[in-house]
Amino acid sequence: MKLVGIAIALAAVVALGALGGCANESRNDSIRAANKGAEAYGKKEIETAISNYKRAVELWPDNHEAWYGLGGSYAEKKDWTNAADAISHAVQLVPDQAMYQLLYGRILYEKAVRTAQEEEGRKENKKPEEVVPDLTSVNFEKPLQQLQEAVKLNNELWRAHYYIGRIYRDTGRAKEAAEELTRTLQAAPTDPGPWVALAELYRQWDYTDQAIQIAEAGTAVVPGITEKADIWFEVGMGYDDKRLYDKAIDAYTKSLEAKRDKHTAKFQRGQAYYRKNDYGNAKRDLEEFSKTGGVSVQFEKQQAAKMLVDIAAKSVVPGSTPVEQPKSPEDVVKKGKGRGKRGR
Template sequence: MKKLVGIALIALLLVSFLLTGCRPPEVEGVVVDIQHGMYDKALEGAQKAVELYPDNAEAWYYLGFLYGRKGEFKKMNEAFDKALALNPDQKVKYDNVDVPLKKAVEQIRLNYFVQNHNSGIQDFNKANQTDDPEQRKQYLASAAKKFTAAHEAYPTRVEPLQPLALTYLQLGDTATAEKYFLETLQTNPNNDTLLSMVGEFYMMAGKLDKAQEMYDRALEINPQNVNALLAMAQLMTTKDDWEKAVTYFEKALELEPDNADISFNIGLSYYRLEKYQEAIPYLMRTLEKEPDNEKVYEVIGVCYIQGKMYEEALPFLKKAVEKFPNNHYLWNYIAIAYANLGNDEEAQKAYEKAKALESAQLQ
C-alpha cells in the first residue's frame, strides 16, 4: 500500500512538472499574480525572476508585459527584445491563452501603438479646431505625449513621426521633432517612406537643403517613390527651378498617369517657363479628368493669349464662357484674342462684358 502511495505521489509530481513546463517557481508566482490582478506584486516578482533566471524568455516576457501596463514602453521593449532573442517560440499567456511569445509581443506592441496613436490624432485635430490659444496648447501637449508613447510602444512603426513633428513644430519645438526623426533614421536608414517624411519636416521647418538631401536619399533607394518625386518637384518650385520641377513631375506622372493634379502642375511649370505650347497639352489632360475645374480653363486661356495663339484660343474660350458665363477673366481673354485678330467690334463687346462682370463682383 505504501508503495502504491509513493507511486501516486511521484506521478502527481510528474504531472505538476509537465504542466509548468519546467517553469521556475518565481516565474510561476508572477503568472499567478497576474491572473489575480496583483500587478504591482507581479512586477516585483518578474524583476526578481529575471535576476535569478536571466536566460528565461518567459520571465523577460512577463516583465515586459507588466512594464507595458504601467506605460513604461521603453522598458517594455527592452524586456521583450531580450525575450525574443532567447526564445521567440516560447509559449506564454496572452489573454488567458497560450500563444508563441513572438505573437504575444507583436499584439501587445500593436495594441499600445494603435491606442496611443489614434488618441494622439484626436487631440491633434482638437488643437487645430479650437480658437482658444491655451486650450490649443494643452491639446498639442497631450497629442505629443501620446504620439511619443505610440512611437515608444512600437519603435519600428513610422506613422507617429509626421504628426509628432507637426505637433512639436506647432509647439515651437523643432529641435525635439528633428530628434525623433533622426533617431528613427538611425534604425531605418533605408526606409524611403521615412526619408520622405523627414524631408517634409525639413520643408516645413524651412531647411530646404536638408529636405533635398532626404528626398535624394529616398529616390536613390526607391526611384518610384511618387511622394518623394512630388515633394522634390515642389521643392524645386520653391527654388524657382521650374526645369527641374518639370523633370520630377513628369517622372511622377509616368507612375500615376491618371493624376490630374500632377498634369496640372506640369502645365503650370511650363507656363512659368513661358513655354505656353508645351503647357497646354498637360492642362488639357487635367481638364479631361476635371471638366468642371474653372481654374484650369483660366490657365489654359492665359497660355493661349501669352503664346499669341489667338486663333486657337477663340474656340476654346467661347466654350469656356458657355460653361462659366460669369468669369470676367475668360471674357477678357476673348477681348484680347479678337483685338489681336483685328475684330475690334467683337473685342469691344467682350471687353465691356468683362468689365461689367468684374464691377458686379466687386460690389
C-alpha cells in the same frame, strides 16, 4: 505555527498563480482586440479600429503595437492630438522601433501645420482649409528630432526622409530639403507627395527642365489615375514656365482627367489657352473655374476675371488683342523671388 506558515506560503503561491493567469488572460484578450483593430483598419473601418485598439490598450497598457495602431487610426481621421498621444506611448515602450519614431514625427509635423492653419484662419476669419499659413516660423524641432531618430535606426525609410525634406523646405533650408527629397525619390515611392515637392522646389529655383523631368518621372512611377493629378499639374506648370503652352495644356488636361475638381488646373489651362490666343477655350475654362473655385483660390479668380474682361473686349472689337496678359500667381512670386536667383 510551522504548519500555518506552510499554509500561508502555499496560499500565496496559489494567489500569485491566479494573478499570473489573469494577467496572461488580459494580455491575450488585448492581442485579440488589437488584431480586430488591424483588420478593421485594413478595411478602412476607422472608428471600429479605434474602438478595438482602445480596448486593447485598456486590457494591456504595454501593448505597444496596439498603441501604434491607435495612433495610425487617429491619423487617418486627421485627429492629430489624439494620434500624437497614442503613438507617444508606443515610442516610450519601444524607442528603438524606427516605424514608431517615423509615425510620431509625421504626426507631430501634421499637428504643427494644422495648428498654424487654425491660427491663420482665425486671423483672416476663414476656415483652416482656406488659408496657406507661413510655416517659416513654426517650431518643428520635436517632429524633426523623431524623424531623424527614425532614419538613424533605419536609413531606408523614404517617408522619414520625405518629411525631413518638408520641414527643411518649410523653414527655408532649400539645399537640405533638396538633398532629403532626392534621397526620398531614390526609393521610387508610389506616393505622389515627394515627386510634387521636389518638382516645386526646382521650379522655385528656376530649374525648370529638372522640375519637368522629376514630375514626368513621377507619372510613370505612381500607380492609379487620381493619384497622378498633382504630378501632372506640376508637369503643366513646368511647361507653362517655358511658354510651351500646348504641352502645358496637355498636362493640365491629364490632371483634370485624374481629378475633375482640381480647380487650379482648370484655371492654369484657361490661362494657357488665353496666352496662345485661343480665346474660345480660354473663356470656357475661366468661366467654369470662376463658378467652382473656392475661397482659397480668390487670387486666381481675380486674374480669371481680368482675362474674361479682355476676352469680352476683343469680341466687341474684331481684330484687337488684349492689352496686357494678367500675371499668374506663379509669375507674381517669381517677380519677387526668382529673378535675383539667376544672378547668384
